[in-house]
Amino acid sequence: MNTPLRRLATVVLVMFVALMASATWVQYFQAERLNNDSRNVRTLYREFGNARGPIVVAGDAIALSTPVEDSYGYQRSYTAGELYSTVTGFYSVVNGRTELERAANDDLTGRGDRLFFSRIRDLLTGSQPEGAAVETTLLPAAQQAALDGLAGQQGAVVAIEPSTGKILALVSTPGFDPNALASHDIAAAGAAYQQLASADGNPLRSNATQERYPPGSTFKLVTAAAALESGQYTPASTLPAPVQLTLPQTTATIGNFGGGGCGSDPITLADALRISCNTAFGQLGMDVGAEALRTQAERFGFNDPDLTIPMKVVESVFPDEMNAPITAQSAIGQRDVQATPIQMAMVSAAIANGGQLMTPYVVQTVRSADLHRVSETQPDLYSTAMSPGSAAALRDMMVGVVDSGSGTAAKIPGVQVAGKTGTAQTADGQAPHAWFTAFAPADAPRVAVAVIVEHGGNAGNEATGGRIAAPIAKAVIEAVLAS
């Protein structure tokens, strides 16, 4: 009977090896996926039990965890209320986490790979692990100016330092107070979430990075850049500028704002941009061609699903399949072209930086609890969007827009501002979106900004980009230049 006994003993051994393998599978290979499962409240409990690192703006902690006497151990609070909600998002017992609280979670909890050695030290010294501080690139004055400018209107503002890609302001309205969601009172936090989730304008969603709008005339910057880059156009090149541009193969037409002409026909490229002549740009788009437009748009960052700042930025779209009429409509930022506010700020930032587009980012430094610098973001070239010569030419054309064109509301005494207005038609019967994107000072840019006010904001059907959005951009630029 010993032979079967030995075989049975081998079977028993195999059973235990299988158990060990499955335990290893669960606790090692699958551990990360299981820990990140949204149904896993344990991860949240454990995070709440540790001191989560603060989010810092200009030396002040604007999101921080303080010890409290309840089952979670630490309460997350947001000192500036609504001001930074677009950047920080929220960190909630019941509702999870969003935006930077989510994107920088590994650093904030101290669980990231970069903090490996800190963790080992905590393990050896027996001290409670603490999260790292995340220091942002935000400029409080610019952030405040943007929020004040949007006051009560739905929209977004993004300001970027062109030479580095640092995000100086990132605001989306309506915003929300993250403190209400971070409450440990489960019922209250849940109710606050329900109320915000169903509120008009979806406050929990960041329009600046998550919402795609038709860019309207601000997209003419891309069309103009494609024309200049083609080598066949200069700012002085003349374009036909009829009152109505009949599109080939259809009976559809493109008209100008207000239904009139563009002052002269033909018109120079510089003047067409200055007064935002739709018919001239529609024709220019068809002449340059869909392929060149798409290539130019993609150099500015369109059609890139992978951009993170480190929050994920939704992809701006320049469509694939196009015929001539669609190309003409796309060239003036209508039809299927869609852009996020941060995308339009990147367009301005690239032009401002001599054609070099820097990758935008919001996290400057990650510092461990003992103030040791764990990582520092280095400016990184995203793409070369234009040649320096074309960029300079386009900059001068944009200066014309603010000096004597559709964007005069953004004029700042003593500072040369380069900008472009946009008034994007949306669904029938709705007021248009008001856009403005600009940078300043034109000769040595310190800030590039994009503003959108949805459906004309307080001005409704009377709204234009120049009237509604440009003053907000002006205020943000002034705030940056004053600092």
Place this chain on the structure above:
Amino acid sequence: MATVQPHRVRAGRGVELGLLLLALVIGVAAYALVGIGTTDKVPPDVIGYGVGMAALAIGIHLVLRWRAPFADPVILPITVALNGIGLAMIYRIDFAYTARGREDTFAQRQLVWTAISVVLAAAVIVLLRDHRTLRRYTYTAMLAGLVLVMLPLVPGLGVLINGARIWVRVGGVGFQPAEFAKIAFAIFFAGYLVTHRDTLALAGPKVLGLQLPRPRDLGPILIVWGASVAVLVLERDLGTSLLFFGLFVAMLYLATERLSWVVIGLLLFIVGAGVAASAFSHVGARFDAWLHAFDPAVFDQSPGGSGQLVRGLFGMASGGLFGTGWGQGRPDLVPFAESDFIVASLGEELGLTGLLAILLCYAILAERGMRTAIGVRDGFGKLLAGGLAFIVALQTFVVVGGVTRIIPLTGLTTPFIAYGGSSLVANWVIVALLLRISDEARRPAPSMKPSLTPIVGTPVVGGSNEDDQPTEIMRGVR
């Protein structure tokens, strides 16, 4: 049996004492660490706890010196270590439940059960002088096993808990008779098979190269097989049914050396499981929860969903390689963290490292049991030891495999570790029987004179000279 050769072994009581001290240190240190981890101070009663545990362990160690001096020296220390780890974890989970406002004293009750178990195990060793005595009770054991299995179905006695009718409640004390039935069945199989092994193996038609048994030899076996199916159908206890069935097939194979039994057994089981999965919603739900554990619909389904299973996996995953440490995790987030899912609790707080160490302990325990079976000379003892060792291994496999998703989750308790008096007592009795048989297996053959020449220069850990006199033993080898 093959050739026989003399082989020197040590009685091993000294080794056992050394290992016992190690096991006690593990158990008591775990208890102290739970206190430090949950309340930041060593539990005030840690000395009393340590003395009590030591008294039990040393007590049964002395009983072995007295009545079974040649018993396997590893089995007892491993059992004490597992029991100690289990007690510490149950104590720790009490803290977690108390923190959530649910007053529980699982640990105190388990401590009482531990004392009862150890005393009973000692009693078995003292009273059962020779395991062959049990062979006389072959059919009594069968009857006892059947009665025990059917007991929960008796109106007024059986209680339905969490959808399974496996509990009996008498005068306020509940117990799971199936835990004891498995010992009864092991004795019955061993006694019956050792008598009928030749007719079972050789007489019968041959079909497709498989030697089939004669129908009349199958009678008692079919009765027991029927009982295990009844357990599945009437008591809704997938785990126990699987345990009986596995024991049954393994012991048939041991007795007859016929692979045909394994094939027939597996086929019967697969057919049975398939029919059960499609016919009974609760069995089908178990399969669903196993195969589609992460499916949101299955996860949220209650009862019968995979919520408990997946929460257990979450717990284990959060433990990672090294665990959170005693008292630092949140094992209470998994339902039944103190009993069915204590493995997940251990995985969370002791990490993969700790869990592998515990699994290794079980593996060594089972293999020492197998070793005993190989060493013992009589066929009944071989079958009984092999069967009992296999029960421990299979029960561990079914529980841990269920929690880690190798097989569908069934309701069985982890031997020695999980909360539950019946399981603890029954498994300690199994250990006592294995110790008794191993004493026989390792005892020098009476026909041969013991050699009194010590082996020079062989150090023995924790042993004294008197304990470790080399002796000769007959050992069957391949």
